[in-house]
Amino acid sequence: MNTAIRMICCFVSSFLFAQADEGIEIRVGMVGLDTSHAPAFTKILNDPENAHGVRVIAGVPEFSPDIESSASRIDKFVETLSTEYGVKMYDNIEEMLPNVDVIMIESVDGRPHLEQATPGIIAGKPTFIDKPVAASLEDAIAIFDLAKKHRTPVWSSSNLRFHAGVVAAATTDVGEIAAVISHGPASLEPNHLDLAWYGIHSTEALFTVLGTGCLSVTRTHTEGTDVVTGIWEGGKIGNLLGLRKSKTPFGIQVFGTKKVIEESAGGAYPELMTEMVKFFKTGKPPVSPETTLEIFAFMAAADESKARGGTPVTLAEMMEKARGD
Numbered sequence: 001m002n003t004a005i006r007m008i009c010c011f012v013s014s015f016l017f018a019q020a021d022e023g024i025e026i027r028v029g030m031v032g033l034d035t036s037h038a039p040a041f042t043k044i045l046n047d048p049e050n051a052h053g054v055r056v057i058a059g060v061p062e063f064s065p066d067i068e069s070s071a072s073r074i075d076k077f078v079e080t081l082s083t084e085y086g087v088k089m090y091d092n093i094e095e096m097l098p099n100v101d102v103i104m105i106e107s108v109d110g111r112p113h114l115e116q117a118t119p120g121i122i123a124g125k126p127t128f129i130d131k132p133v134a135a136s137l138e139d140a141i142a143i144f145d146l147a148k149k150h151r152t153p154v155w156s157s158s159n160l161r162f163h164a165g166v167v168a169a170a171t172t173d174v175g176e177i178a179a180v181i182s183h184g185p186a187s188l189e190p191n192h193l194d195l196a197w198y199g200i201h202s203t204e205a206l207f208t209v210l211g212t213g214c215l216s217v218t219r220t221h222t223e224g225t226d227v228v229t230g231i232w233e234g235g236k237i238g239n240l241l242g243l244r245k246s247k248t249p250f251g252i253q254v255f256g257t258k259k260v261i262e263e264s265a266g267g268a269y270p271e272l273m274t275e276m277v278k279f280f281k282t283g284k285p286p287v288s289p290e291t292t293l294e295i296f297a298f299m300a301a302a303d304e305s306k307a308r309g310g311t312p313v314t315l316a317e318m319m320e321k322a323r324g325d
Helices: 003-021 037-045 073-083 094-099 115-121 136-148 163-169 198-210 267-284 289-307 315-322
Strands: 028-029 054-060 101-105 127-130 154-157 176-185 216-221 225-232 237-243 251-256 261-265
Touching: 028 037, 028 094, 028 115, 028 267, 037 054, 037 073, 037 267, 054 073, 054 094, 054 267, 094 115, 101 115, 115 127, 115 136, 115 154, 136 154, 136 289, 136 315, 154 267, 154 289, 163 198, 163 251, 176 198, 176 216, 198 225, 198 237, 198 251, 198 289, 216 289, 216 315, 289 315
Parallel strands: 028 054, 028 101, 101 127, 127 154, 176 237
Antiparallel strands: 176 251, 216 225, 225 237, 251 261
16 A cells, blocks of 8 residues: 555544544444344444444445355344334445444354455454454454554454453452363354354453463364363463353353452453444554454364364464465
């Protein structure tokens, strides 16, 4: 991108954040309306009793015909958004872009996220990409590389990161952490990294407590359960227990030198939307690209470990392979 275009994009972003400071409503465009997150998030942001200064006003109703949960629910969600919240529908992203300030990519399927996010990123529109940021590590890298090139703020996260239980697990003084166990549902979808489809929630919770610095991953897999063990810098152990056949509650245990704590976890839509409003008003993502890419490298390493019969796989290897180094 040449200097003149870069200056224009920076000016647009600065103007947007100045608008937020002056109390002017920030207009949100949603892409992909085939998930319950679309109406749930819109309900919170557009609540007239709790004005946030950020409002969903436009949508592009894209969906994935080869994923049943996407194709069977899109019509219902589009109707809800249109009739209950007055969201205007557009035929494509390019048509919607001039009429919105920021973007939320909400497609339940991670495969189209790179294509869906690209026009907004190039236009300099601050963008949130709902979990999973992509279906593969390669696409996740491409998204954040594009965002860096165009200096567009982009982030992604599971709402579980902001749940009170996960926050407590991450902030309670337990002394030096020796190990963490994060558990929850981990249903599979063949077009995604195994943990990216639903295990992303428990994976994100694990990284919320331990932070970045995972070196290698070993996975034990059965039809109903996955045990994924990560080794962090300093010898800390992070265990992810992905459940498919038993009861599947979210929860997290932290083992420290001072104490051991256990916290339950679950949906945190209002908390996520609080972070969303801050992001759209400041342009500062609450989760860094480096964190999200390490989470994806962790999940890619888990798949590779499974393919190799449970042998350890380093995250560095997966990043090198994904980047073609």
